[in-house]
Ligand SMILES: Nc1ncnc2c1ncn2[C@@H]1O[C@H](COP(=O)(O)OP(=O)(O)OP(=O)(O)O)[C@@H](O)[C@H]1O
């Protein structure tokens with residue numbers, strides 16, 4: 250069985266809707282590794298994810314802060330952006346050991362430090378394929394939580 254699905258979104262709302270779908274179903278310990286070009290829609294995906302988890306506040310881009318934590322939802326959401334990180338040390342210094350697990354962890358530019366990404370992660374790769382069109386590929390290993398991967402397969406089949 251191929252642990253991968255691809256579908257297309259045609260607006261920022263559709264990408265956020267997929268995020269919301271996962272956020273509504275997210276369990277403690279879920280780790281999502283996001284990759285894709287600048288402006289692909291990674292942060293918009295996370296905005297939808299946060300909504301789905303019941304987070305009310307504005308979810309911005311942690312490009313400069315490296316990490317934002319939201320505690321007002323169903324589970325804590327830890328939103329990282331590795332884009333401006335120069336070394337893994339910077340991440341350990343801001344508390345990766347403490348913050349990089351528990352609740353839901355989502356990392357933009359996860360491919361910058363692949364050794365930090367756990368095997369049970371859900372990988373989401375977004376490709377800019379048009380002005381408002383994005384190809385979203387979701388992949389995972391046999392260690393990923395089965396419930397959420399089934400939901401993802403159902404979602405992809407319907408989109
Ligand atoms: N189908 C789509 N899905 C997501 N975003 C879209 C889509 N179509 C257009 N957009 C636009 O693309 C941009 C995506 O920006 P966003 O900040 O989410 O990207 P990003 O991948 O987080 O970029 P960065 O690498 O800089 O962090 C927004 O301006 C959004 O309105």
Ligand SMILES: [Mg+2]
Nearest residue numbers: 291292310357
């Ligand atoms: Mg971003």
